Every structure is written in C-alpha cells, then in structure tokens.
Amino acid sequence: MNLRNSLEMATATHTGMVRSHNEDSVNVETDIGLAVLADGMGGYNAGEVASGIATALIATETREALTRLSPHDVDQESGEMVAFGLLNDVVTKANESIYQSANSQPQYAGMGTTLVVGLFCDNKVTVAHIGDSRCYRLRDNRLEQITRDHSLLQEQIDSGLLTKEAARRSQNKNLVTRALGIEPSVIPEIHVHEAKPGDLYLMCSDGLNDMVDDEDIELTVSSLSSNLPLAATQLVQMANDAGGRDNISVVLVKIKRDFPAGNGWVSKVRSWFV
Amino acid sequence: MAKLILSLDGQVIKEYDINKERMTIGRKPHNDIQIDNLAVSGEHAMIMTILNDSFLEDLGSTNGTMVNGQPVKKHFLQGDDVVEIGKYKLKYVNEKAGGMSQQEFEKTMVLKTPPVETAKAKAATDTNVSDTKPDMQANPQAAVVAQAAMKADAAAEQPAVGGKPQEDATNPLAGAAGDLGGTIQILSGPNAGRELPLSKPLTTLGKPGIQVAVIAKRPQGYFITHVEGTNFPVVNGKPLDAQAQKLQDHDIIELAGVKMEFFLKS
Secondary structure (H helix, E strand, C coil): CCCCCCEEEEEEEEECCCCCCCCCCEEEEHCEEEEEEEEECCCCHHHHHHHHHHHHHHHHHHHHHHHHCCCEEEEECCCCCCCHHHHHHHHHHHHHHHHHHHHCHHHHCEEEEEEEEEEEEEEEEEEEEEHHHHHEHHHHHHHEEEECCCEEEHHHHHHHEEEEHHHHHCCCCCCCCEEEECCCCCCEEEEEEEECCCCHHHHHHHHHHCCCCCCHHHHHHCCCCCCCHHHHHHHHHHHHCCCCCCCEEEEEEEEECCCCCCHHHHHHHHHHCC | CCCEEEEEEEEEEEEECCCCCCCEEEEECCCCCCCCCCCCCCCCCCEEEECHHHHHHHHCCCCEEEEEEEEECEEECCCCCEEEEECCCEEEECCCCCCCCCCHCCCCEEECCCCHHHHHHHHHHHHHCCCHHHHHCCCCCCCCCHHHHHHHHHHHCCCCCCCHHHHHHHHCCCCCHHCCCEEEECCCCCCCCCEEEECCCCCCCCCCCCEEEEEECCCCCEEEEEEECCCCCCECCCEECCCEEEEECCEEEEEECCCEEEEECC
C-alpha cells in the first residue's frame, strides 16, 4: 500500500553556525510511511558515518521487511503490532552494524548516534527512539513531545532535581544515557500512537530544541503547516538565528487523510482509484 | 572548573575550587568551606555538583542562606550568583571546564553506565538529591568519550562563539529586531486603519486556503515569505518569488486583495 496520498513529508538539515560539518542524517520514504532521523557523535567524520549507517540501513531493512510482513497485524506471541517488532529488529541491526564498524576500524572507534524513527501504518504511528532526538506531535494547534529523552537532564527533571525551565540553563545538555552503536546491544524505546488526519509530526535533533523554545516551534509548525518545506527551513533558520550551536535537522510529516490498512484485495482495488 | 570566592565586606578571603561532588559549608572545622563565625550554623549549607551543574542546599541553618538577596532552601547555581551566609559572601564563578573549549565540551557524549547498574543509578536519582552521590561519582569517569578523536575534531573547527552566557543564545529574538517594533497597518478593505504589531517570531497574514504569507522576525530584521495559494504577495508593486524578502520601512504589501503597509515603530 502506497502512502503518498495520505502522508506528506519534508526534511531539512543544516550544519549550523558553529560546527564544521554536519553529523546529522535524515531519510524519509513517504511511500512506505517511514521517517528516520539520526544525530551522530564521535571524532573526525565518524559521527556522520554512524548516523548515515543508521538512516540508510533502517530504510532498506524496513522496506525489505515490509515485503514479508503486514505491520498492522498483531503479533500472536507478543500481542504487539508487527510494526513494533519490525522497528525493534531494524534498530537492532543498525546497532550491530555501527558497533562492528566502530570496533573493526580504528578511525570509527567510539562513534555512535541518537535515533528517532516513525513508521506510519493503519492510522497509527510507531515511534522508536534512542537518545535525545525527539518526536513531537502537533494536534489542534498544540505541540506535544511524544518521546522522552534518554539523557542525564531528563533523568534530573524526572527526579525533581531540575525544573524544565532550569534545565534550559543546565550545562549538562550534551549527555545522553542511551545511543546506537556504543554497545553490542541496545534497547530502543518504542510506542504506538493513534495518528489522525490533520496531525503533524516533527522529528528533530537537539540542535533545534536546544536553540528554539517549544512555544516558538509550536507557533512555526502550526502557522506554516500548509507549506511543510517552508516550515522545515524556517525551523532551521530560527535555530541558526539563535546561534546554531549544533547541527540542526528536522523531519515533518503531515497526515493528509486516513490511511487504514485494508486487508488484501479490497485495499489493492481501492489504491488503484486514489 | 567552577569555584567559590569567599569574601567579607568586599575583602576576598579565600577561593575554593568545586572539585567534589558534595562540599559542605559551616562553622565547624570538618566543613570543606569553614566560616568561623557565630552567625553561621555548624553545618550550614552544602553544594552538590553533578558534572558541570552545581546546586546549593541550605541544611536547615538557623540564620538561613540567601542567593542574590533572596532566601533559598535549594538553588541551581548560575554564574556570578552571590551566596550570602551571615555577613559573608560566596561568589559562584563557573568558567566552564578549564582548558577544554566550549565547543568540545558541548559535543554529545554517552553517559555509559554498566547495564546492571542502570536500574540502580536510576533508582538513586529518583529518590533523593543527596543519595545520588555514589552513582554520580562513578558516572563522569565512566562517560564514554572518544577523547583523542574529539580533541582533534574540535581543533579543526573554528573557535567557539565567545564566552556568551547560555541565556543569550537561547533567546536572541528578545534582542535585535525585537526593539524595532515592526508593525503592519491595513490600508484597504473592512479592516482599514487597523494596526498589527509583529511581536511574535512569526506572523501569518492572509486567508488560509486562498493566500497566506508569513512575516518572520529575525535578528537582521523582518522577512516576508509566501506560504500558500496560487498568487504570491506583491511588495511595492513587485510579486515575490519563492524566496524570503526583507521588508524595508514603509513597504507596501498586497495580499489576498488587501493593501497594507509595513513600518518600524520607534
């Protein structure tokens, strides 16, 4: 089933104003409803190698898996949607691939990446993430963060040590507690959310949300939702105007209409007409 | 490394490097920072430090602890905060990690805790500030950093942008264009005469579904961009292209059949 008629996606990525190269990587495959964003870390060019492996491998592996599996079915063993296990598998593969490169090639030693992946199917979005790359949802003009950072700061907020406001002033912004490719295995956090027509999903690297307040992000995506590419470049511009201290990447996904997974031939026939 | 400068009546007495997870302040000699004065409680306050962030906590002292003139129980210390204990002042100076460039320092790193200990570390952070000590102590050392590689990397990059405080960077829209007071005045149609201040970072104009443009307030000024609709906005008689255009004082904008003027209010 091709989702091009139901979803619109736009991306933007930028080195920022301070860094010399862009270690972020984004990849969207609208037809299969997949959006991937990764923020790499590690010396020389290793950061972008890690994020590049993650986005490319997850896209090809997901496309391949979708030829075998129906993501909207419920897995008999786990009771979860198949999409859940599918994302878990592809993220695991990406982790192994990065970890092996890092350990076999000295110039890549210590590289890793954060990750956020959204897989849209059957009026739902399955979001997997690792580290501090985020996914937000704009619904009824209200922006809500639907991932929770795997970072020291988030743990401090959860424990009540810091308020959200104080966290903006913290100097420990750059410490993530989970990343892809650092250890032999990793557990992605995965959640399934209902996706409604009119929803807008924003995925971003911390280069955006560290520089631009959630309030201004909300204003931007809600007022520019009719022009996604402009909204994406506007967000990058705002982060750069604010200093652009890190690489900035955004992925925007708009739900234009329902995308129920029909079973078998009904949906195939329908897809010929839309 | 952050430090505290102890002074009395403007005379500097001593400087203390914050080099421990937990530093105590009090009258008794076992304190890390001893202030031998009767207005100071035996164990008066303590400073807990997690990597680069320091927190001041009053330990139930008799005469209390003030920061920048306000009494506090617990406080997240910011650069140049002045802590007052009795007549003594402790100035908090945070010169971000000596030797390391700001840039290098800001690079994302993984805080690696051994898998078994993750739950424990989390439980500790969840319970109480002072209880986190043992785990926090282990963390900085355990933080996986591709040190050598990172250094070379940072050296190749341009130097960090000055020593600007964090707040500046996060809220730049408050400056620059913010003071110019860009305003739109409607010149034609039923709303003629109305003024619309461009106070937000983005202001949209027009009719959704027909023609919409947006004016972005940036440090360099105000920029208009076409958002949706087949017709593009016209500025001073010339239609825009897909690019943003900087607005000049008294530019005339035509949009969805309405004429308006952009001007800068002083």
